[in-house]
Amino acid sequence: MTHTQQSGQSGGGSDVLASAAGADTGRRRPAWAGQFGMLRAAATTEPGRLRVIGLLLTLLVVAFGAVTAWQITDRSAAADDVVNRSEPLSSRAADIYRYLADADTTAAGGFLAGRQDPPEALARYQQDIDYAAKYIVEAAASSEGSDRAKVQIRILNEQLPVYTGWIERARANNRLGYPVGGSYLRLANKKMTTEILPAANRLYGIETARLDSDYSDAKALPWAAWGLGVVALGGLGWAQYRSYRRTNRVFNQGMVAGSLATAVVLLWLVVGHSVARSGLTDSYENGARSLQVLNRARIETLQARANENLTLVARGSGKTYNDNYQREIQDLAGKKADGRTGLLAQALAIADDDKGSEPVTEAMKDAKVWYALNATARKNDDSGDYQDALAQTIGGELKDHTQATKYTALCFDGVDDNLQKAVAHEHGEFQQAANNGRGALGGLAAGAALLAVLGAAAALVGIGRRLSEYR
Amino acid sequence: MTAACVLAVSATALPLHDRADASAGRAAQTARDTPLTTVPVKASATGGCDNAHPETSLNPSSASGPAVDKIKARGKLIVGVDQNNYRWGYRDPNTGDIVGFDIDLVKAIAKDILGNENAVQYKTVPTKKRFEAIRDGQVDMVVRTVSISCQRINDEKVSFSSAYFKAGQQLLVPLQDSTVKDFNDTLKGKKVCTASGSTAEIKLDADPHGSKKVLVDNQLDCLVLLQLGQVDAALTDNALAAGLAAQDPAVHLIGKPVTTEYYGVAMSNKYPDLVRRVNKVLEDYRSGGSDSAWQKAYGTWLKAVFPGVEGPPEPRYEG
Numbered sequence: 133m134t135h136t137q138q139s140g141q142s143g144g145g146s147d148v149l150a151s152a153a154g155a156d157t158g159r160r161r162p163a164w165a166g167q168f169g170m171l172r173a174a175a176t177t178e179p180g181r182l183r184v185i186g187l188l189l190t191l192l193v194v195a196f197g198a199v200t201a202w203q204i205t206d207r208s209a210a211a212d213d214v215v216n217r218s219e220p221l222s223s224r225a226a227d228i229y230r231y232l233a234d235a236d237t238t239a240a241g242g243f244l245a246g247r248q249d250p251p252e253a254l255a256r257y258q259q260d261i262d263y264a265a266k267y268i269v270e271a272a273a274s275s276e277g278s279d280r281a282k283v284q285i286r287i288l289n290e291q292l293p294v295y296t297g298w299i300e301r302a303r304a305n306n307r308l309g310y311p312v313g314g315s316y317l318r319l320a321n322k323k324m325t326t327e328i329l330p331a332a333n334r335l336y337g338i339e340t341a342r343l344d345s346d347y348s349d350a351k352a353l354p355w356a357a358w359g360l361g362v363v364a365l366g367g368l369g370w371a372q373y374r375s376y377r378r379t380n381r382v383f384n385q386g387m388v389a390g391s392l393a394t395a396v397v398l399l400w401l402v403v404g405h406s407v408a409r410s411g412l413t414d415s416y417e418n419g420a421r422s423l424q425v426l427n428r429a430r431i432e433t434l435q436a437r438a439n440e441n442l443t444l445v446a447r448g449s450g451k452t453y454n455d456n457y458q459r460e461i462q463d464l465a466g467k468k469a470d471g472r473t474g475l476l477a478q479a480l481a482i483a484d485d486d487k488g489s490e491p492v493t494e495a496m497k498d499a500k501v502w503y504a505l506n507a508t509a510r511k512n513d514d515s516g517d518y519q520d521a522l523a524q525t526i527g528g529e530l531k532d533h534t535q536a537t538k539y540t541a542l543c544f545d546g547v548d549d550n551l552q553k554a555v556a557h558e559h560g561e562f563q564q565a566a567n568n569g570r571g572a573l574g575g576l577a578a579g580a581a582l583l584a585v586l587g588a589a590a591a592l593v594g595i596g597r598r599l600s601e602y603r
Numbered sequence: 604m605t606a607a608c609v610l611a612v613s614a615t616a617l618p619l620h621d622r623a624d625a626s627a628g629r630a631a632q633t634a635r636d637t638p639l640t641t642v643p644v645k646a647s648a649t650g651g652c653d654n655a656h657p658e659t660s661l662n663p664s665s666a667s668g669p670a671v672d673k674i675k676a677r678g679k680l681i682v683g684v685d686q687n688n689y690r691w692g693y694r695d696p697n698t699g700d701i702v703g704f705d706i707d708l709v710k711a712i713a714k715d716i717l718g719n720e721n722a723v724q725y726k727t728v729p730t731k732k733r734f735e736a737i738r739d740g741q742v743d744m745v746v747r748t749v750s751i752s753c754q755r756i757n758d759e760k761v762s763f764s765s766a767y768f769k770a771g772q773q774l775l776v777p778l779q780d781s782t783v784k785d786f787n788d789t790l791k792g793k794k795v796c797t798a799s800g801s802t803a804e805i806k807l808d809a810d811p812h813g814s815k816k817v818l819v820d821n822q823l824d825c826l827v828l829l830q831l832g833q834v835d836a837a838l839t840d841n842a843l844a845a846g847l848a849a850q851d852p853a854v855h856l857i858g859k860p861v862t863t864e865y866y867g868v869a870m871s872n873k874y875p876d877l878v879r880r881v882n883k884v885l886e887d888y889r890s891g892g893s894d895s896a897w898q899k900a901y902g903t904w905l906k907a908v909f910p911g912v913e914g915p916p917e918p919r920y921e922g
Contacts, residue, residue, distance in 0.1 A: 247696040301830075309696050310850035311687045315827045447686035447694065447727055498608045516681075516724040519699055543608035 179602045185374075186595035189367050190588045193394055196360040197584020200401050201577040203354035207405065208573040210349035211412060215566045218343035219420065221274060223559070225336035226427040228267045228288070232332055233434035235260035236324045239299050240441035241541070243317050244526050247307050261296060268292070271335065281338045287331035295323050314445050321442055325435070340424065347416055350569075351409045354401065361398035368394060368591060375598060386594020393587030397580045404576045411569020418484045419562020425482065426558060429464060429475040429495075430551045436460035437544045440506060444513065444525060454510065461503055464547075469503035471496050479554065487557050495550035502543030509540065652753035658766040658865040659919040661875055663883035668876020671716060674743055680713045683728035683736050683745035687823050689846040690904045691748050701725050705746045707900040708767060708868070708888065712744075715884045730821065731800055734759040737871050744881070748843060750802045750864040756872075763867030764881040765918035767888070767897070771860025772803050773841035777829060778853050783836045785858035790814040793835035796825035803838045806862055822847065829854055840864055845909035865916060882918070889915045 235257050242253030249257075272285045298320035305313030368391040375384050439457040443450035466474040476496045483489035505524060513521035523529060523536035530536050653659055667675070674680055684705060685692040692703040710720035728736045733745045738760055749755075750770075751763045774795075776783050783789050791813030797803040799818040807816050817834050819825055825837035826847045837844070841860055848854050868881050888896045897915045905912070 246699070305850065306696060308850070311689050311693050312823055312826050312830075312847070312850045314687060315821070315823045319824075319827055451729070501608050514726070516726050518694070518701070518725075522699065538608065546608045 179599055182595055182599050182602075185371050186592055186599075189364070189371055189390070189591050189595070192360065192364040192367050193390060193584050193588040193591060196357065196364045196394065197397060197581045197588075199360050200354070200357040200397060200580035200584070203357045204401070204405070204573055204577040204580065207350050207352065207354065207408070208570070208577065210346050211408060211566070211570040211573060213346040214343065214350055214412065214415075215563065215570055217274075218339065218346045219562065219566070221271065222336065222339040222343045223423070223427075224267050224271060225332070225339040226423075226431075228264050228271065229329060229332040229336055230427070230430055230434065231260045231264035231267070232292075232324065232328055233431055233438065235264065236321055236329075237434050237438040237441065239302070240317060240321065240438050240445055241526055243302065243306060243313070244441055244444055244522060245528075247309060249303060257299075261292070265292065271339075278338060278342075281335055284331045284335040284338065288328060288335070291323060291328045291331070295320050295328060298323065314447065317445055318442065321438065325438075329435075336427075343420065347412060347420075351412055354405060357401055358398070361394065361401065365391060365394050365398060371591075371595070379598075384594040384597065386590045386592070386597060388594070390587040390589075390591030390594065393583045393590060397583045397587070400576060401580060404572050407572035408569045411565050411567075411572060413569075415562045415565035415569060417482070418488075419558050419565055422479060422482050422484075422488065422558040423555060423562060425475055425479045426492075426551055426555045429479055430548065430555070432460050432464045432475055433499075433544065433547050433551065436464060437540075440525065440540060440544075443510075444518075444522060457506070461499065461506075465496060465499035465503065469500045471500065483554070483558075484561075488554060488561070491550040491553040491557070495547045495554070498543045498546035498550065501538075502540050502547065505538060505540045505543060652756045654753050656919055657753045657756065658751045658763070658867065658916070659921050660763055660765040660867070660882055661878050661922055662920045663765075663886050664876075664879035665715075665883045666876065666879070668874070668880075670743070670871075670874030670877035671880050674716055674877075678717065679722050679724050680709070680717060680744075681724045681726060681742045682709050682712075683733055683742040683747065684709065684725050685730075685747040686727045687821060688748060688843065689823075689850055690908060691843070691846060692746075704768075704900050704904040705748065707896070707904070708885075709746050711888050711896060712746075712868075712881055712884050715887070716880065730798060734761050734869065737761055737869060740871070743870065743877065745869040748840065748866050749869045750840065751867040752802065752864075755869075760872050761869045762872040762875070762878045763869055764878060765885055765920065766865030766867055766916045767885055768842060768866040769912075769916040770840040770842040770864045770866060772806050772838055772862040772864070773844055773856050773860045774858055775825070775829065775837040775839065775844040775847060775854055776835065776857055778855050781835065781857075783857070786810075786812070786838075786861045787858075788812050790836070794833070796828050796834040796837040797839060798822045798825070801839070802862070802864060803840070807838055810861075826851060826854070842866075842905070842909055845905065849908035882920070885918065889918075 238253050238257040238260060239249075242249030242257065245253065268285060268288050271281070272289075298316050302313045302316035302320060305311075305316060307313075368387055372384055372387050372391070375387070376382060436457050439453045439460065442453040443457060446453055461469060462474065464474050465476050466472045471477055476492055476499060479492045480489055480496070483492055509521040509524035512518075512524065517531065519529070519531050524539050526541050527536050527539045684701060686694050686701060688703065688705070690703055692701060692705040694700065695702050709723055709725075713723045714720040726736070726742055728742065728745060728747070733747065733749065734755065736742045737745055748768075748770075749763070751766060755761055756763065772786075774783060774786055783793055790811070793814050794817050795807060795814040796817045796819060797807055798821055801822070804816070804818065807814070814836075817828065819828065822837075822839050822843055825834065825839065828834040829837055830851060830853075837847070839847070841856055844856055848856060868885075870877050870881065891898075895915075901912060
């Protein structure tokens with residue numbers, strides 16, 4: 133075998149060391165040929181052993197640098213994805229859902245106002261649909277490769293025009309004073325709540341799962357890099373100890389420099405990633421998690437409002453809508469809106485500062501009033517007093533010819549506005565914490581690679597000094 | 604906005620609450636104070652219904668009985684109505700008021716018993732719950748194009764007034780290109796819409812002509828399905844179908860009515876005095892020939908969409 137022949141030639145190992153240090157390029161024999169020779173020589177002679185040790189240490193330190201750079205690049209990319217890709221996508225998906233639900237709520241509310249939808253309701257509806265359509269297109273462009281997300285986006289794209297068509301039919305008939313307009317509105321609502329919103333919800337789920345997975349990718353501990361760092365440092369220490377035992381010289385400058393570089397990379401790795409992890413954890417705990425709860429609360433609010441409106445639109449056969457409303461307001465604010473359970477209570481529990489909890493507290497107050505006022509309106513409607521029930525729901529003239537000053541639309545707006553404030557605050561918290569975390573990884577990959585190469589070179593030089601003593 | 608919403612609770616929402624509670628309490632009190640006299644009405648007794656003439660009702664009388672007295676004591680007539688039945692009972696989106704042919708009759712009854720046609724509490728009752736609402740005493744009567752039938756008299760424990768309108772099941776189809784020509788084999792393979800629990804559903808089950816039944820909650824939804832091309836025809840009372848066609852000139856009634864149905868005011872079979880009183884109101888409502896209140900209401904609400912009705916059906920009484 134070829135290597136057996138060549139292995140007899142001692143001194144073949146030196147060019148390996150030389151080429152590892154990047155100095156020698158012009159020798160005839162290939163590098164591997166020398167390696168085998170060196171391995172054979174290693175067992176018998178001290179220079180051979182030194183060469184093996186030098187080679188292994190160099191490999192270890194370089195591998196440590198490479199693995200650190202690789203693992204940190206990975207985590208850094210995942211942290212980038214959290215901030216720049218999956219969190220915006222998840223927020224966008226929540227926005228799509230919210231705009232769609234708001235469109236439905238607004239359509240039902242406008243319908244209640246009489247033959248003609250109020251201009252502001254028409255404008256808000258149109259804006260909702262415009263934004264939803266725009267974000268659906270954006271989601272389609274950025275949902276690379278996820279088939280499940282694509283399916284949901286296709287449903288949204290197909291069904292939204294059907295929905296808006298039915299809403300227009302509802303409006304046209306309502307303008308003519310035909311009750312069939314109400315039928316179209318109910319049909320459109322059914323399409324929205326049984327087909328479109330569930331698809332938007334699934335899209336939100338998919339994007340949120342991606343966010344969670346980016347989070348865990350970014351936070352995954354770099355065990356391989358840690359392990360290699362410890363082994364490399366240990367190896368360098370052992371080599372120095374060995375050298376000390378044999379030469380009685382305490383310091384080998386090259387190896388000390390190599391150890392220092394390795395230690396710095398290891399320390400940087402541990403501290404940098406820990407800081408990044410804590411920043412990301414913070415962004416999740418104080419931002420993303422709050423955002424998820426708040427987004428769900430907003431959605432629940434919108435649906436409760438839509439069902440409250442539809443209870444009146446259904447004119448007597450609205451029991452299902454009222455049941456839905458009751459369920460949703462309970463999900464939002466707890467049983468009988470007592471605030472003990474529900475999404476608002478959850479949001480309050482995880483809000484970490486006054487700025488975050490204040491709007492939620494306000495939203496809770498509004499939700500309580502909403503619940504009480506709705507009960508009054510329902511009672512009036514059930515006893516045939518539609519006019520008061522209507523005025524207590526959307527405002528307008530009461531039976532006694534005064535204008536209603538309190539009606540559930542105000543409470544709905546109050547809950548929604550406050551939740552919007554809370555969302556904006558938590559989003560700020562999220563971005564700040566996530567950017568801090570992401571920043572902690574900055575330069576670590578490149579720095580680790582550079583330091584490791586320098587460290588390896590220094591160690592080589594140190595071992596080279598020892599070797600030269602045998603010439 | 605927040606402030607306005609929060610203020611509501613402390614300022615006025617609670618008083619409103621109280622008022623509603625109080626009036627509900629009074630009604631309940633009144634109901635308790637009035638012992639129920641459970642005299643079975645002959646026409647509604649089990650097996651007493653004549654299938655040939657289910658529209659036979661009790662002789663009219665303006666004498667007061669326990670049910671009429673209870674309404675008088677309450678000062679309000681509580682009536683179950685429909686809000687979605689165009690021209691019969693629906694909310695005028697301009698005024699928000701509930702109006703229609705049925706509503707005019709309700710007003711006449713209120714005027715007679717209470718002297719004020721507006722002393723009415725309208726309760727919207729869904730189709731499926733209308734008889735239950737009567738049995739539970741939630742309403743004094745239901746006036747919403749209820750077809751009189753022996754099944755309802757016997758099983759639903761309701762009594763009907765004399766007939767105030769004659770109608771029949773008829774097919775509603777698109778004006779153009781409909782291959783359904785009549786209630787016959789042209790229905791084969793066609794989708795026919797009808798409201799669940801309606802007399803039309805019973806007819807369609809008994810006599811499907813190869814059609815596929817599509818059930819909806821409300822007759823109005825049949826018009827939606829027709830407009831969306833999801834069904835080929837709708838089977839419903841022609842008087843109701845006329846209300847549907849009035850909302851869409853691109854659909855029309857075809858063929859002849861396949862059944863004869865009479866609309867009556869539905870009441871509890873425990874209160875024969877109320878049935879007689881309503882029948883008396885109807886006698887007055889019908890009288891006067893072409894100047895009668897009935898003809899006026901017909902002219903206002905129905906003539907344009909359901910022409911050709913000469914006058915109200917002749918009442919039949921027994922007992």
